Amino acid sequence: NAGVTQTPKFQVLKTGQSMTLQCAQDMNHNSMYWYRQDPGMGLRLIYYSASEGTTDKGEVPNGYNVSRLNKREFSLRLESAAPSQTSVYFCASNPPGTGFVGTQYFGPGTRLTVL
Amino acid sequence: DAKTTQPNSMESNEEEPVHLPCNHSTISGTDYIHWYRQLPSQGPEYVIHGLTSNVNNRMASLAIAEDRKSSTLILHRATLRDAAVYYCIPFSPWVGTPLVFGKGTRLSVIA
Numbered sequence: 001n002a003g004v005t006q007t008p009k010f011q012v013l014k015t016g017q018s019m020t021l022q023c024a025q026d027m028n029h030n031s032m033y034w035y036r037q038d039p040g041m042g043l044r045l046i047y048y049s050a051s052e053g054t055t056d057k058g059e060v061p062n063g064y065n066v067s068r069l070n071k072r073e074f075s076l077r078l079e080s081a082a083p084s085q086t087s088v089y090f091c092a093s094n095p096p097g098t099g100f101v102g103t104q105y106f107g108p109g110t111r112l113t114v115l
Numbered sequence: 116d117a118k119t120t121q122p123n124s125m126e127s128n129e130e131e132p133v134h135l136p137c138n139h140s141t142i143s144g145t146d147y148i149h150w151y152r153q154l155p156s157q158g159p160e161y162v163i164h165g166l167t168s169n170v171n172n173r174m175a176s177l178a179i180a181e182d183r184k185s186s187t188l189i190l191h192r193a194t195l196r197d198a199a200v201y202y203c204i205p206f207s208p209w210v211g212t213p214l215v216f217g218k219g220t221r222l223s224v225i226a
Contacts, residue, residue, distance in 0.1 A: 031213075035216075042202065042216040042217050042218045042219060043216040090159070103149075103161050104151075104159075105161070106158030106160070107158055109157070109158050
């Protein structure tokens with residue numbers, strides 16, 4: 001199993017450009033998440049999807065949209081990138097079942113710089 | 116969400132035990148206590164979780180206070196690879212909300 005994969009690993013954008021960050025998991029997990037981590041800070045939740053076909057806002061959703069394409073894939077879109085969105089973006093997933101829902105598996109991250 | 120308090124940083128010598136404390140005095144009765152760590156330039160990694168009883172796994176041990184208002188993550192023999200930021204996260208699986216990461220404790224391991 002590859003676990004949670006993210007593409008691209010690095011990206012540089014100019015202010016106003018758009019892009020989509022891709023995330024896929026091959027563990028048959030129901031729930032998927034997008035976090036951002038600014039330098040020296042903890043992770044903050046952007047959006048999550050408890051199951052295929054549903055998405056919900058997290059702590060910092062402004063400026064982002066998400067799509068849960070199918071059970072495997074959860075994408076994050078920046079429609080008009082701003083320098084404040086310079087960050088490392090992590091995707092995560094967790095298996096179903098109470099008691100295990102806190103066990104999240106994280107991808108390697110996408111390092112995004114907006115100039 | 117329960118508020119947590121962890122030291123900003125700690126230091127340990129290699130091969131010695133490390134005790135990482137966490138206060139979570141507002142934890143609810145159904146919240147599990149999760150610990151994650153984040154190695155440099157990597158995504159967070161699940162370490163251990165528990166509810167009331169102490170827990171052991173291949174990575175670490177988790178000691179939970181009887182009143183559940185604090186817990187301690189124990190690394191029995193620190194290695195250089197254990198240098199990371201450690202996050203303590205109370206979490207209620209029935210609420211359906213995702214993990215909330217604080218700033219954690221940065222552990223340095225000295226050879």
